[in-house]
Amino acid sequence: xxxxxxxxxxxxxxxxxxxxxxxxxxxxxxxxxxxxxxxxxxxxxxxxxxxxxxxxxxxxxxxxxxxxxxxxxxxxxxxxxxxxxxxxxxxxxxxxxxxxxxxxxxxxxxxxxxxxxxxxxxxxxxxxxxxxxxxxxxxxxxxxxxxxxxxxxxxxxxxxxxxxxxxxxxxxxxxxxxxxxxxxxxxxxxxxxxxxxxxxxxxxxxxxxxxxxxxxxxxxxxxxxxxxxxxxxxxxxxxxxxxxxxxxxxxxxxxxxxxxxxxxxxxxxxxxxxxxxxxxxxxxxxxxxxxxxxxxxxxxxxx
Numbered sequence: 001x002x003x004x005x006x007x008x009x010x011x012x013x014x015x016x017x018x019x020x021x022x023x024x025x026x027x028x029x030x031x032x033x034x035x036x037x038x039x040x041x042x043x044x045x046x047x048x049x050x051x052x053x054x055x056x057x058x059x060x061x062x063x064x065x066x067x068x069x070x071x072x073x074x075x076x077x078x079x080x081x082x083x084x085x086x087x088x089x090x091x092x093x094x095x096x097x098x099x100x101x102x103x104x105x106x107x108x109x110x111x112x113x114x115x116x117x118x119x120x121x122x123x124x125x126x127x128x129x130x131x132x133x134x135x136x137x138x139x140x141x142x143x144x145x146x147x148x149x150x151x152x153x154x155x156x157x158x159x160x161x162x163x164x165x166x167x168x169x170x171x172x173x174x175x176x177x178x179x180x181x182x183x184x185x186x187x188x189x190x191x192x193x194x195x196x197x198x199x200x201x202x203x204x205x206x207x208x209x210x211x212x213x214x215x216x217x218x219x220x221x222x223x224x225x226x227x228x229x230x231x232x233x234x235x236x237x238x239x240x241x242x243x244x245x246x247x248x249x250x251x252x253x254x255x256x257x258x259x260x261x262x263x264x265x266x267x268x269x270x271x272x273x274x275x276x277x278x279x280x281x282x283x284x285x286x287x288x289x290x291x292x293x294x295x296x297x298x299x300x301x302x303x
Contacts, residue, residue: 139159
Protein backbone atom coordinates (compact mmCIF):
# COMPACT_ATOMS: atom_id res chain seq x y z
CA UNK A 1 0.00 0.00 0.00
CA UNK A 2 1.24 3.50 -0.85
CA UNK A 3 0.22 6.45 1.29
CA UNK A 4 1.28 10.10 1.30
CA UNK A 5 1.59 12.94 3.77
CA UNK A 6 2.00 16.70 3.55
CA UNK A 7 4.86 18.77 4.94
CA UNK A 8 6.47 22.17 4.39
CA UNK A 9 9.99 23.52 4.07
CA UNK A 10 11.45 27.00 4.12
CA UNK A 11 13.36 27.46 0.87
CA UNK A 12 14.60 31.06 1.20
CA UNK A 13 13.38 34.27 -0.36
CA UNK A 14 10.97 36.93 0.83
CA UNK A 15 7.67 36.01 2.46
CA UNK A 16 5.22 34.76 1.31
CA UNK A 17 7.31 33.26 -1.50
CA UNK A 18 9.63 31.34 0.81
CA UNK A 19 7.89 28.02 1.42
CA UNK A 20 7.64 24.71 -0.43
CA UNK A 21 4.65 22.48 0.25
CA UNK A 22 5.74 18.85 0.09
CA UNK A 23 3.88 15.66 -0.67
CA UNK A 24 5.76 12.58 0.52
CA UNK A 25 4.78 9.14 -0.84
CA UNK A 26 5.89 6.02 1.04
CA UNK A 27 5.20 2.27 1.36
CA UNK A 28 2.73 1.92 4.24
CA UNK A 29 1.38 -0.68 6.60
CA UNK A 30 -1.98 -2.07 5.45
CA UNK A 31 -3.93 -0.73 8.44
CA UNK A 32 -4.15 2.92 9.45
CA UNK A 33 -5.84 5.11 12.01
CA UNK A 34 -9.54 5.32 11.20
CA UNK A 35 -9.95 8.87 12.54
CA UNK A 36 -6.78 10.55 11.25
CA UNK A 37 -6.11 8.51 8.12
CA UNK A 38 -2.47 8.10 9.20
CA UNK A 39 -0.69 4.93 8.07
CA UNK A 40 2.74 4.09 9.43
CA UNK A 41 5.59 3.23 7.03
CA UNK A 42 6.07 -0.42 6.22
CA UNK A 43 9.70 -1.26 6.92
CA UNK A 44 12.57 0.78 5.62
CA UNK A 45 14.82 2.64 5.57
CA UNK A 46 14.00 3.44 1.95
CA UNK A 47 16.12 5.47 -0.47
CA UNK A 48 14.70 8.91 -1.26
CA UNK A 49 13.69 10.26 -4.66
CA UNK A 50 13.15 14.02 -4.90
CA UNK A 51 11.27 15.07 -8.04
CA UNK A 52 11.24 18.66 -9.33
CA UNK A 53 8.26 19.83 -11.38
CA UNK A 54 8.23 21.83 -14.56
CA UNK A 55 7.41 25.55 -14.41
CA UNK A 56 3.73 26.14 -13.56
CA UNK A 57 3.04 22.39 -13.43
CA UNK A 58 1.41 21.33 -10.16
CA UNK A 59 2.92 18.42 -8.28
CA UNK A 60 -0.27 16.36 -8.57
CA UNK A 61 0.48 15.97 -12.29
CA UNK A 62 3.30 13.64 -11.20
CA UNK A 63 1.32 11.70 -8.61
CA UNK A 64 1.13 8.66 -10.88
CA UNK A 65 4.93 8.58 -11.18
CA UNK A 66 5.55 9.21 -7.48
CA UNK A 67 3.20 6.35 -6.66
CA UNK A 68 4.99 4.00 -9.06
CA UNK A 69 8.37 4.99 -7.60
CA UNK A 70 7.14 4.41 -4.04
CA UNK A 71 5.68 1.04 -5.07
CA UNK A 72 9.17 0.07 -6.29
CA UNK A 73 10.54 0.59 -2.77
CA UNK A 74 11.38 4.27 -2.38
CA UNK A 75 10.16 7.33 -0.55
CA UNK A 76 9.26 9.86 -3.26
CA UNK A 77 8.89 13.59 -2.65
CA UNK A 78 7.28 16.23 -4.85
CA UNK A 79 6.56 19.84 -3.96
CA UNK A 80 4.78 23.02 -5.00
CA UNK A 81 6.51 26.34 -4.49
CA UNK A 82 5.24 29.69 -5.75
CA UNK A 83 8.08 32.10 -6.43
CA UNK A 84 9.57 34.57 -8.86
CA UNK A 85 10.12 33.31 -12.37
CA UNK A 86 11.58 35.89 -14.77
CA UNK A 87 11.03 39.60 -15.21
CA UNK A 88 8.97 40.02 -12.05
CA UNK A 89 6.47 37.28 -12.92
CA UNK A 90 5.44 34.72 -10.31
CA UNK A 91 4.35 31.12 -10.63
CA UNK A 92 4.99 27.52 -9.62
CA UNK A 93 8.72 26.88 -9.74
CA UNK A 94 11.29 24.62 -8.07
CA UNK A 95 13.25 27.87 -7.62
CA UNK A 96 16.31 28.90 -9.57
CA UNK A 97 19.29 30.98 -8.51
CA UNK A 98 19.66 32.96 -11.75
CA UNK A 99 23.03 34.37 -10.71
CA UNK A 100 24.35 30.82 -10.30
CA UNK A 101 23.28 30.10 -13.88
CA UNK A 102 25.19 32.98 -15.48
CA UNK A 103 28.64 32.86 -17.11
CA UNK A 104 31.31 33.31 -14.49
CA UNK A 105 29.17 31.78 -11.73
CA UNK A 106 27.87 28.57 -13.30
CA UNK A 107 29.54 25.54 -11.78
CA UNK A 108 30.27 27.25 -8.46
CA UNK A 109 27.06 26.25 -6.63
CA UNK A 110 23.66 24.61 -7.21
CA UNK A 111 21.19 26.50 -9.37
CA UNK A 112 18.32 25.14 -7.23
CA UNK A 113 18.65 26.20 -3.56
CA UNK A 114 15.43 24.38 -2.65
CA UNK A 115 17.00 20.93 -2.95
CA UNK A 116 18.86 20.85 0.39
CA UNK A 117 15.95 22.54 2.18
CA UNK A 118 13.48 19.90 1.03
CA UNK A 119 15.81 17.00 1.82
CA UNK A 120 16.51 18.40 5.29
CA UNK A 121 12.77 18.74 5.95
CA UNK A 122 12.30 14.98 5.55
CA UNK A 123 14.40 14.39 8.63
CA UNK A 124 11.91 16.45 10.67
CA UNK A 125 8.89 14.22 9.99
CA UNK A 126 8.32 12.03 13.05
CA UNK A 127 6.17 9.51 11.19
CA UNK A 128 9.05 8.77 8.80
CA UNK A 129 11.80 8.41 11.41
CA UNK A 130 13.79 5.32 10.47
CA UNK A 131 11.93 4.95 7.15
CA UNK A 132 14.05 7.30 5.02
CA UNK A 133 17.69 6.83 4.06
CA UNK A 134 19.00 10.31 3.32
CA UNK A 135 22.38 8.91 2.34
CA UNK A 136 20.84 7.28 -0.75
CA UNK A 137 19.08 9.95 -2.78
CA UNK A 138 18.08 10.37 -6.42
CA UNK A 139 17.06 13.65 -8.03
CA UNK A 140 14.53 13.63 -10.85
CA UNK A 141 12.75 16.31 -12.79
CA UNK A 142 10.61 17.32 -15.73
CA UNK A 143 11.40 20.20 -18.10
CA UNK A 144 12.94 23.08 -16.11
CA UNK A 145 12.93 20.88 -13.01
CA UNK A 146 15.05 18.33 -14.87
CA UNK A 147 17.45 21.03 -16.00
CA UNK A 148 17.89 22.18 -12.39
CA UNK A 149 18.78 18.71 -11.12
CA UNK A 150 21.29 18.33 -13.96
CA UNK A 151 22.83 21.65 -12.90
CA UNK A 152 22.88 20.92 -9.16
CA UNK A 153 23.35 17.23 -8.30
CA UNK A 154 27.09 17.06 -7.68
CA UNK A 155 26.92 19.50 -4.78
CA UNK A 156 25.10 16.87 -2.72
CA UNK A 157 27.23 13.76 -2.10
CA UNK A 158 24.17 11.78 -1.00
CA UNK A 159 22.81 11.94 -4.57
CA UNK A 160 23.59 8.65 -6.29
CA UNK A 161 21.46 8.93 -9.46
CA UNK A 162 19.73 11.58 -11.59
CA UNK A 163 16.91 11.27 -14.11
CA UNK A 164 15.17 13.89 -16.24
CA UNK A 165 12.41 13.95 -18.85
CA UNK A 166 12.20 16.67 -21.49
CA UNK A 167 15.18 18.50 -19.96
CA UNK A 168 18.61 19.65 -21.06
CA UNK A 169 21.49 21.98 -20.14
CA UNK A 170 21.26 24.37 -23.10
CA UNK A 171 21.18 27.83 -21.49
CA UNK A 172 19.27 31.00 -22.32
CA UNK A 173 20.98 33.85 -24.11
CA UNK A 174 19.19 36.29 -21.75
CA UNK A 175 21.56 35.06 -19.01
CA UNK A 176 24.56 36.16 -21.07
CA UNK A 177 25.47 32.90 -22.79
CA UNK A 178 26.39 32.68 -26.48
CA UNK A 179 23.69 31.25 -28.71
CA UNK A 180 23.39 27.46 -28.65
CA UNK A 181 25.55 26.95 -25.56
CA UNK A 182 25.23 23.62 -23.77
CA UNK A 183 26.86 23.85 -20.34
CA UNK A 184 28.42 20.85 -18.57
CA UNK A 185 26.04 18.99 -16.30
CA UNK A 186 27.01 19.27 -12.64
CA UNK A 187 26.61 15.55 -11.96
CA UNK A 188 28.98 12.96 -10.51
CA UNK A 189 26.64 9.96 -10.75
CA UNK A 190 24.73 7.98 -13.40
CA UNK A 191 22.18 9.98 -15.41
CA UNK A 192 19.06 8.86 -17.27
CA UNK A 193 17.81 11.35 -19.86
CA UNK A 194 14.54 10.74 -21.69
CA UNK A 195 12.63 12.75 -24.27
CA UNK A 196 9.79 12.25 -26.72
CA UNK A 197 10.06 12.70 -30.47
CA UNK A 198 6.92 14.92 -30.38
CA UNK A 199 8.23 17.44 -27.84
CA UNK A 200 6.71 20.69 -29.06
CA UNK A 201 7.71 22.70 -25.99
CA UNK A 202 11.44 22.23 -26.51
CA UNK A 203 11.00 22.94 -30.23
CA UNK A 204 8.90 26.02 -29.45
CA UNK A 205 11.53 27.39 -27.07
CA UNK A 206 14.41 27.44 -29.54
CA UNK A 207 14.54 31.24 -29.70
CA UNK A 208 15.23 31.35 -25.95
CA UNK A 209 18.56 29.65 -26.62
CA UNK A 210 19.43 31.31 -29.94
CA UNK A 211 19.10 27.81 -31.35
CA UNK A 212 18.29 28.73 -34.95
CA UNK A 213 21.86 27.94 -36.02
CA UNK A 214 22.07 24.93 -33.71
CA UNK A 215 19.26 22.64 -34.91
CA UNK A 216 20.24 19.48 -33.00
CA UNK A 217 17.88 18.38 -30.24
CA UNK A 218 19.10 19.99 -26.96
CA UNK A 219 18.48 16.76 -25.02
CA UNK A 220 20.68 14.74 -27.37
CA UNK A 221 23.31 17.49 -27.30
CA UNK A 222 23.22 17.39 -23.51
CA UNK A 223 23.80 13.64 -23.54
CA UNK A 224 26.65 13.96 -26.06
CA UNK A 225 28.31 17.15 -24.81
CA UNK A 226 27.35 17.81 -21.18
CA UNK A 227 27.75 14.38 -19.60
CA UNK A 228 31.04 12.55 -19.01
CA UNK A 229 31.60 8.98 -20.13
CA UNK A 230 30.61 6.56 -17.36
CA UNK A 231 31.25 3.13 -18.90
CA UNK A 232 27.68 2.91 -20.16
CA UNK A 233 25.83 3.94 -16.97
CA UNK A 234 24.61 7.22 -18.50
CA UNK A 235 21.50 6.48 -20.57
CA UNK A 236 19.45 8.30 -23.21
CA UNK A 237 15.93 7.09 -24.04
CA UNK A 238 14.16 8.68 -27.02
CA UNK A 239 10.50 7.66 -26.87
CA UNK A 240 8.85 7.56 -30.29
CA UNK A 241 5.58 9.50 -30.38
CA UNK A 242 5.77 10.95 -26.85
CA UNK A 243 5.43 14.68 -26.27
CA UNK A 244 6.74 17.09 -23.64
CA UNK A 245 3.84 16.61 -21.24
CA UNK A 246 3.70 12.84 -21.63
CA UNK A 247 5.05 12.55 -18.08
CA UNK A 248 2.25 14.73 -16.64
CA UNK A 249 -1.22 13.36 -15.88
CA UNK A 250 -3.50 15.19 -16.00
CA UNK A 251 -2.20 18.05 -18.11
CA UNK A 252 -3.62 21.39 -16.93
CA UNK A 253 -4.66 23.38 -20.03
CA UNK A 254 -5.01 26.60 -18.01
CA UNK A 255 -1.35 26.85 -17.00
CA UNK A 256 2.20 26.20 -18.21
CA UNK A 257 2.94 25.87 -21.93
CA UNK A 258 1.13 22.74 -23.05
CA UNK A 259 -0.32 24.83 -25.90
CA UNK A 260 3.11 24.52 -27.57
CA UNK A 261 3.16 20.75 -27.40
CA UNK A 262 2.61 18.44 -30.36
CA UNK A 263 -0.09 15.76 -30.29
CA UNK A 264 1.26 12.50 -28.91
CA UNK A 265 0.93 9.24 -30.79
CA UNK A 266 1.89 7.03 -27.85
CA UNK A 267 1.38 6.80 -24.09
CA UNK A 268 4.88 6.87 -22.53
CA UNK A 269 3.95 6.20 -18.91
CA UNK A 270 4.41 2.39 -18.91
CA UNK A 271 7.82 2.70 -20.58
CA UNK A 272 8.85 5.52 -18.23
CA UNK A 273 7.76 3.52 -15.18
CA UNK A 274 9.89 0.54 -16.14
CA UNK A 275 12.85 2.65 -17.19
CA UNK A 276 12.93 4.95 -14.17
CA UNK A 277 12.24 2.37 -11.46
CA UNK A 278 14.76 -0.07 -12.92
CA UNK A 279 17.36 2.70 -13.13
CA UNK A 280 16.70 3.69 -9.50
CA UNK A 281 16.82 0.12 -8.19
CA UNK A 282 20.13 -0.36 -9.99
CA UNK A 283 21.90 2.70 -8.68
CA UNK A 284 20.28 3.35 -5.30
CA UNK A 285 19.78 -0.24 -4.18
CA UNK A 286 22.58 -2.13 -5.94
CA UNK A 287 19.93 -4.55 -7.23
CA UNK A 288 21.68 -7.03 -9.53
CA UNK A 289 18.44 -8.23 -11.12
CA UNK A 290 17.51 -4.63 -11.92
CA UNK A 291 20.94 -4.05 -13.44
CA UNK A 292 20.50 -7.06 -15.71
CA UNK A 293 17.04 -5.84 -16.69
CA UNK A 294 18.39 -2.35 -17.38
CA UNK A 295 21.24 -3.74 -19.48
CA UNK A 296 18.71 -5.68 -21.54
CA UNK A 297 16.35 -2.82 -22.32
CA UNK A 298 16.41 -2.09 -26.07
CA UNK A 299 16.77 1.26 -27.79
CA UNK A 300 18.90 3.03 -25.17
CA UNK A 301 22.03 4.97 -25.94
CA UNK A 302 24.76 4.47 -23.37
CA UNK A 303 27.86 6.40 -22.34
